[in-house]
Amino acid sequence: MDAASVTFPRRRTRQINVGSVAVGGDAPISIQSMTTTKTADVEGTLQQIYALAAAGCDIVRCTCNEPEAAEGLARIVPRSPVPIIADIHHQYRMALAALEAGVQGLRLNPGNIRKPEHIKAVASECRDRGVPIRIGVNGGSLDPSLYEKYGGRVTPEAMVESAMMELAYFAEVDFSDVKISVKASNVPLMIEAYRQLADATDHPLHLGVTEAGPPPAGLVKGTAGLATLLAEGIGDTIRYSLTADPVEEARAGRQLLEAMGLRERKNIDLIACPSCGRAEVDVIQVAADAQAAFGDREIPLQVAVMGCVVNGPGEARDADLGIAAGRGRGHLFVKGQNVAVVPEDEMVEQLVEWAEYIVEHGTDAALARVDTTKAAREAERDRARLLGEQGDDANASEARVEVIRKISR
Ligand code: SF4
Helix, strand or coil: CHHHHHHCCCCCCCCCCCCCEEEEECCCCCCEEEECCCCHHHHHHHHEEEEEECCCCCCEEECCCCHHHHHHHHHHEEEEHCCCCEEEECHHHHHHHHCCCCCCCCEEECCCCHHHHHHHHHHHHHHHHHHCCEHHHHHHHHHHHHHHHHHCCHHEEEEEEEHHHHHHHHHHCCCCCCCCCCCCCCCHHHHHHHHHHHHCCCEEECEEEEEECCHHHHHHHHHHHHHHHHHHCCCEEEECCCCCCHHHHHHHHHHHHCCCCCCCCCCCCEECCCCCCCCCCCCHHHHHHHHHHCCCCCCEEEEEECCCCCCCHHCCCCEEEEEEECCCCEEECCCCEEEEEEEHHHHHHHHHHHHHHHHHCHHHHHHCCCHHHHHHHHHHHHHHHHHHHHHCCCCHHHHHHHHHHHHHC
């Protein structure tokens, strides 16, 4: 048997969709992480989301712990390149507010929201909106009644029972668009809980060792839990929980999946903003043209196609190379620094030319061949012009914020 033919057969799960990302079934195992910014800090959070996406993250979770966070989500979701999941703590109203903000998924901890009528109200709303929920059982915040039932200890059985109880509440309102996690910081406990859960249900599973701590120990703990289960075919989406920059989590997730032969990447990694009220070009078309132009060529760079120069270069500052649309022209940037202004119909051609140059000569050489000050000045000119024309609320997020204020306060 050669190395390429060694694979880990995956357990069969049903498939759900977190926005554009399929989870479970035959979908690739996806990588998740969580922002560490205040969600109310829209620009800071979006910058982190773009950095995560550039590091290989497929789905990003943001906390939604207060009305200001829900309002932030209304502004973040239309501009995020990847689906956003709202992390709900104790208040079910925050779940309703996050749904109003347009999030593509919710995470509920059954140990925190315990009133059945609240759980069912959230599940009904998710059912009506077609938004999935992760039931996120956590060994550290188990429902006290289950804790007691199992002798004052957190056991795999208690964690699985907590998840199944929540599933039963959801079933009462005919909602089953669910993935599940049973995380613990204790690796053997977490492994056994997931094994039991995999026997009990065919819902897709989100794997993680929670509160694993700072690297390298946190990485080792996370890898011990994740890799063991993945090798058994268990797991449809993963998250490392590190006390570090979340980009480290996304990177570790990607590296683990690549190391285990569960994900492959050697060509261009094209990221594109979803387009929103600010877009100055047809982002979908430009991204498709760029994808076609790069094709299967072995250019292992992250390339960003961004709809506007107002936010594009900042949001995608971690990409190796990118283009952001201004008025009838494109602003090329390398690692967040503006390098050139090109006519709109040459944007894709120029992207390819710059990508080839970077692969051959490196980023520093690419930056050195142009006057970045001049390019930055041009970008700032278009940026100011667009802001003047479109105002601050091109996505009409403020209307949603008004509704959220009514729901959540
Ligand atoms: S058009 Fe601009 S603001 Fe909108 S998502 Fe794209 S880069 Fe972000």
